[in-house]
Each structure stands twice: as structure tokens, then as C-alpha cells.
Amino acid sequence: MENLQNKKESILESALVLINEQGFHGCPVSKVAKNAGVAAGSIYTYFDSKEELIMGVFEYVSEKIKEYVSSKDDESMEYEIRFFNYWKNYTEYFELNPAHHGFYDQFVNSPFHSENSQLKPNGWHEWANQFFQSGIDSGAIKYINPTVLAILVNSNINSVVRIKNNFKNRFAEKNVNLEEISSLIWEGIRNK
Amino acid sequence: MENLQNKKESILESALVLINEQGFHGCPVSKVAKNAGVAAGSIYTYFDSKEELIMGVFEYVSEKIKEYVSSKDDESMEYEIRFFNYWKNYTEYFELNPAHHGFYDQFVNSPFHSENSQLKPNGWHEWANQFFQSGIDSGAIKYINPTVLAILVNSNINSVVRIKNNFKNRFAEKNVNLEEISSLIWEGIRNK
DNA sequence: ATGCTATGATTGAACGTTCATTCAGTTATG
DNA sequence: CATAACTGAATGAACGTTCAATCATAGCAT
Numbered sequence: 484m485e486n487l488q489n490k491k492e493s494i495l496e497s498a499l500v501l502i503n504e505q506g507f508h509g510c511p512v513s514k515v516a517k518n519a520g521v522a523a524g525s526i527y528t529y530f531d532s533k534e535e536l537i538m539g540v541f542e543y544v545s546e547k548i549k550e551y552v553s554s555k556d557d558e559s560m561e562y563e564i565r566f567f568n569y570w571k572n573y574t575e576y577f578e579l580n581p582a583h584h585g586f587y588d589q590f591v592n593s594p595f596h597s598e599n600s601q602l603k604p605n606g607w608h609e610w611a612n613q614f615f616q617s618g619i620d621s622g623a624i625k626y627i628n629p630t631v632l633a634i635l636v637n638s639n640i641n642s643v644v645r646i647k648n649n650f651k652n653r654f655a656e657k658n659v660n661l662e663e664i665s666s667l668i669w670e671g672i673r674n675k
Numbered sequence: 676m677e678n679l680q681n682k683k684e685s686i687l688e689s690a691l692v693l694i695n696e697q698g699f700h701g702c703p704v705s706k707v708a709k710n711a712g713v714a715a716g717s718i719y720t721y722f723d724s725k726e727e728l729i730m731g732v733f734e735y736v737s738e739k740i741k742e743y744v745s746s747k748d749d750e751s752m753e754y755e756i757r758f759f760n761y762w763k764n765y766t767e768y769f770e771l772n773p774a775h776h777g778f779y780d781q782f783v784n785s786p787f788h789s790e791n792s793q794l795k796p797n798g799w800h801e802w803a804n805q806f807f808q809s810g811i812d813s814g815a816i817k818y819i820n821p822t823v824l825a826i827l828v829n830s831n832i833n834s835v836v837r838i839k840n841n842f843k844n845r846f847a848e849k850n851v852n853l854e855e856i857s858s859l860i861w862e863g864i865r866n867k
Numbered sequence: 868a869t870g871c872t873a874t875g876a877t878t879g880a881a882c883g884t885t886c887a888t889t890c891a892g893t894t895a896t897g
Numbered sequence: 898c899a900t901a902a903c904t905g906a907a908t909g910a911a912c913g914t915t916c917a918a919t920c921a922t923a924g925c926a927t
Contacts, residue, residue, distance in 0.1 A: 490876095506786045508700045512913060522878045524915075533913065588784040594698045597841070631838055635856070638834040639827075646823055649789070664827070667863035671856070682902095704887055714904045716889075725887065 491529045494519045495543045498536055503585035507537070507593065538600055541590050544583050549607035551576045556614070562623035563669070569614060570640060570665040577644040584644055611637070624672045632672065639668055683721045686711045687735045690728055695777035699729070699785065730792055733782050736775050741799035743768045748806070754815035755861070761806060762832060762857040769836040776836055803829070816864045824864065831860055 497519035501510035512533055516523040530536040555572045556565060577584035590596055615629040615636075624632075643661050689711035693702035704725055708715040722728040747764045748757060769776035782788055807821040807828075816824075835853050 504786060506699060509786070511911075513911090523913085524879070525877055527914070528876065589781075592780040592784050594696060594701070631842070634838055635831075635834055638830060642827055642830040646826055650823070664863070667859065670862070671859035703885075705885090708905095715887085716905065717903055719888070720902065 490519075490521060490525075492543075494521065494526055494529060494536070495540050498540050499544070499586050500582050502537075502540070502589065503582040506589065507595075512536075534595075537590075537595060538603075540586060541595070541600055542603075542605070544587055544590075545605050545607040547580075547583065548573070548576055548587075549610050552607075553610055558617075562618050562621050563673070565614075566618065566623075566669055567665060570636075573637070573640050574644055577640075578647065581648055584641070584648070588641055588645065608633070622674055625674050627672065636668060636672075639664060682711075682713060682717075684735075686713065686718055686721060686728070687732050690732050691736070691778050692774050694729070694732070694781065695774040698781065699787075704728075726787075729782075729787060730795075732778060733787075733792060734795075734797070736779055736782075737797050737799040739772075739775065740765070740768055740779075741802050744799075745802055750809075754810050754813050755865070757806075758810065758815075758861055759857060762828075765829070765832050766836060769832075770839065773840055776833070776840070780833055780837065800825070814866055817866050819864065828860060828864075831856060 494515065498510060498515045501514055501518065512526055513523050515536070516526055519526075526536065530539055552569060552572045555568060557568070558565075560568075577587075611633040612629045615624070615627075615632045618624040619626055619629065643664055646661065686707065690702060690707045693706055693710065704718055705715050707728070708718055711718075718728065722731055744761060744764045747760060749760075750757070752760075769779075803825040804821045807816070807819075807824040810816040811818055811821065835856055838853065
């Protein structure tokens with residue numbers, strides 16, 4: 484049983500890495516299988532089609548993000564602290580898992596996301612919505628539709644991570660202090 | 676000659692629309708040709724390969740954005756005004772050309788962008804860099820690497836447009852006033 | 868312990884389809 | 898008449914998916 488989970492996960496990770504490196508058009512099932520160390524046919528034991536596999540990767544990554552970020556949230560803290568923690572932890576997750584970031588960035592901007600998957604429940608999105616909703620409820624932030632808030636905050640985090648990844652050693656000095664961006668956004672959304 | 680330009684442009688637009696709707700994996704040369712009203716083989720009169728065609732679409736869109744935004748910039752104005760104009764015009768361009776936005780969003784987050792095309796000179800990116808550089812030079816904004824600045828500002832604009840497009844009629848009321856986001860970013864980057 | 872059987876996972880060659888690309892022939896242009 | 902654009906059927910490679918055959922496991926009987 485545990486072995487099955489491992490195999491499924493290694494297929495997901497293999498697809499993830501290939502999509503990160505080559506894009507959706509560059510991840511044939513044959514390569515996914517090879518890198519996962521299984522036969523091509525075996526993938527169809529776990530997924531009905533390649534499309535389902537890609538959707539599976541999205542659910543897998545979403546779940547991992549949710550686990551990481553939610554486990555580090557502390558509801559008893561002041562909301563401002565929680566916000567900056569959220570920012571830090573989400574950033575941290577992507578820095579620890581750059582391939583996940585690459586996949587996620589591609590997926591959410593692709594037609595995969597708009598058509599099929601936005602209807603399915605997504606634990607991470609629900610958690611993030613709830614996170615911002617509780618900020619509104621507690622009076623810490625302005626009333627802004629929490630879905631819109633989540634998209635805005637998360638896409639800024641994504642940009643920051645992308646900048647950090649792409650420009651790692653190119654111009655480390657004299658940059659904007661990227662951490663300041665979180666304060667900037669906070670100033671914009673908090674209830675004054 | 677003009678006819679040639681038109682044909683090339685209709686191939687580019689056809690590819691653009693297909694990629695926007697179906698993603699890179701869903702735009703076979705045969706369909707691109709069909710929708711452009713040319714034979715499949717004709718595409719190879721204008722582009723050496725499908726990859727070159729996709730790169731061509733990127734250059735085409737970049738050029739269009741640059742034309743639109745730069746033509747509406749007025750260097751004699753105060754920089755703050757120019758910044759808000761930049762924001763407004765870039766947003767406007769994508770609202771007028773939603774397929775261009777869909778393509779651009781996908782392309783810049785894909786491996787196409789990181790590998791090949793970031794080395795090629797890009798008129799729009801150069802113009803935007805210069806735009807932010809002149810803000811720094813004039814003392815209107817803090818010293819921040821202009822490339823980083825451009826990425827941050829542009830990805831916020833992209834998010835705002837994406838929200839507007841995706842949620843058009845779903846919850847128009849009671850939202851964050853999306854225009855406020857520009858002020859928020861301006862407050863963060865201006866020299867105080 | 869040992870052998871037998873049933874169940875289900877796993878394999879990879881084979882299949883039919885679709886794709887990017889080519890090219891011999893045709894048409895338009897000046 | 899020469900040049901260049903244009904066509905679309907042809908080509909072969911690559912792809913997603915299937916499936917008959919093989920293997921691993923666990924339960925049960927001896």
C-alpha cells in the first residue's frame with residue numbers, strides 16, 4: 484500500500500519536473516514513465532489519461548502548499564503577524580521546491596486552469612480564501628473580496644520568487660529589498 | 676509587399692488566438708494555417724519552424740505593446756503622472772486585446788521565455804527598463820534595479836487584468852477598487 | 868514450511884492517430 | 898517568361914493509449 488503511494492508520487496514528481504523544465508508540450512508520457520522508473524503503461528493504473536495526470540499534479544502541489552503554509556499558521560496570533568508569516572512561508576515553500584513553483588506558475592496561467600480545474604474544489608485555495616476572510620472578519624483588513632485578495636497577494640509572492648530564482652547571482656546587490664514588498668501590500672490592504 | 680505583411684500577421688494572430696484558447700500543446704500548425712486562411716506549407720515561407728513562429732508571436736505582441744504604451748507616454752510630464760499613465764495604458768492595451776494578454780501570460784511563465792528568448796533584444800522590455808530608469812534618474816523613484824521594477828509593476832498589472840477578465844460578471848460589486856493597486860505600488864516605489 | 872491459486876500490479880511492444888515538416892506541382896506577379 | 902509565393906498530399910517521427918503476457922503477493926491447504 485505504501486509502495487503504491489510512493490509510485491504514484493514518483494510519477495507525479497517526474498511529470499512536475501519535466502513540465503517545469505520543458506513545458507506541457509515537452510513532457511511525453513514515455514519520458515514521465517522513464518524518469519519515474521516505471522513502464523509507460525503503469526501510469527494508466529493511476530491516471531485515466533495524460534490530462535488527468537496533469538490535473539493530478541496540480542492537486543498534488545496545491546495540497547503540499549496547503550500543508551506547509553497552514554501548518555505554520557498560528558490562529559492565536561495577531562492578524563498582522565499571521566499575514567507576514569503567510570508571506571514568508573509561501574515564499575519559503577517555493578524556494579525549497581523550485582520545480583513546484585515553475586509548474587504552478589505555468590499551470591495557473593494556462594487554459595488547463597481556466598477550463599477544467601477551477602470548478603473542482605481546491606484545498607489550498609479554500610484555505611487561502613478562509614485565511615483572508617478571517618482577516619476581514621477580525622477587522623484587521625479592509626473588505627475586499629477574499630478571492631481577489633488571494634490572487635493579488637499570491638501573484639506578488641510568485642513574482643518575488645520568480646525574480647529570486649531568475650536573477651539569483653546576477654545582481655544581488657543594490658536591488659530592491661524584496662522583503663519590503665510584503666509591507667507595501669500590507670499597507671495597501673490593512674484597515675487604517 | 677503589404678499583402679505579405681498581412682499574411683504574416685494573420686498567421687501570427689491565428690497562432691496567438693489558438694495558444695490563448697488551447698495552450699501551446701493545442702495549436703498544431705495545421706490549425707494555425709486553417710484559421711489564418713493559408714496552406715500549412717505557407718507558414719514555412721515566413722517561419723523556419725513552429726518554435727520560431729511562437730517566438731515570432733512573442734516579438735509581435737511585445738512590439739504592439741510597446742507601440743501602444745510608448746505612443747501614449749509624454750516625457751515632458753511629471754514622472755508621477757507618467758507612471759499612472761503607464762499603468763492605465765498597459766492595462767488598457769490588454770483589455771482591448773484579451774487574446775494578447777492570454778498569450779503573454781502563458782509565454783512569460785513558460786520555458787520558452789527563460790531559455791531562448793530572454794537573450795534576444797526585446798524592444799518593449801528595453802523601453803520599460805528605460806521608462807523606470809528615467810524615473811530613478813529624475814529622482815522620482817527610489818533606486819531599484821529597473822528590470823526588477825518592471826517585472827514587479829508589470830506582473831501586478833497582469834494580475835489586475837486577469838482578475839478583470841476572469842471575474843467580469845461574477846462579483847463586480849464590493850470588490851477592491853482595482854485602480855487603487857496602482858497607488859499602492861506607487862507609494863512603495865516613490866522617493867519620499 | 869511448501870506448494871497452489873487467485874488477484875492485481877507491471878511491463879513494453881504494438882496500434883492508430885496526430886503532428887511538424889517537405890516538396891513537386893500550380894498559380895500569381897511584374 | 899522568370900521569379901517567387903503558394904498549395905496540400907505525402908512522409909516519417911513521435912505521441913497517447915491499449916493489451917496480452919509476465920510477475921509479485923497473499924491466502925489457503927497440505
